[in-house]
Amino acid sequence: MHPDTLLALSKRLADFAQERDWAQFHSPKNLASALVVEAGELLEPFQWLTEAQSRSLSSEQLAAVTDEMADVLLYLVQLANALQVDLPKAAHEKVTRNEQRYPVEKAKGRSTKHDAL
Incomplete structure (x- = not known):
């Protein structure tokens, strides 16, 4: 098995x-709760930054964001384990649904929700 x-x-x-x-x-409830906590912590380094600043983080800021992203991923993978969800399959299926809900000809360059396109 490839380690990545x-x-x-x-x-x-x-x-x-x-x-x-x-x-x-590691009940699903506890893992989902921990995931939300970590997602909140992911937002913290971005608090009070402008859009431009959020696109050019310092090495210290990027390290903090990277750690929080890893925590989010780890809890998400554990939640998938607990619920026996094939996460890559679920993600691919979701992208397929999004491709149908947001056709390029209607959605390109727009941030409008699918039901308002």
């Missing part, structure tokens, strides 16, 4: 939790 796959990450996380007897705390 979500499957490898999923297994590593499951092993990590099992070795520490943490599975008992």
Whole structure:
């Protein structure tokens, strides 16, 4: 198994939790709650930045954002494990639905929600 796959990450996380007897705390509700907390922490380094500043982070800011992005991903993968969701498959299916809801000819260059296109 290639170490950069979500499957490898999923297994590593499951092993990590099992070795520490943490599975008992990893209910879908708890994992979803932790995911939301981490997503909030991801927003913190961007607070008070302008749009332009958010596109050119300092190395320290980027390191903080990178750590929070990793935390979000880790909890999302653990939640997928807990619910037996094939995350890459679900993501591809969602992109397919979005392609249908946001056809290029209607959505290009617009941020309008699909039901208002």
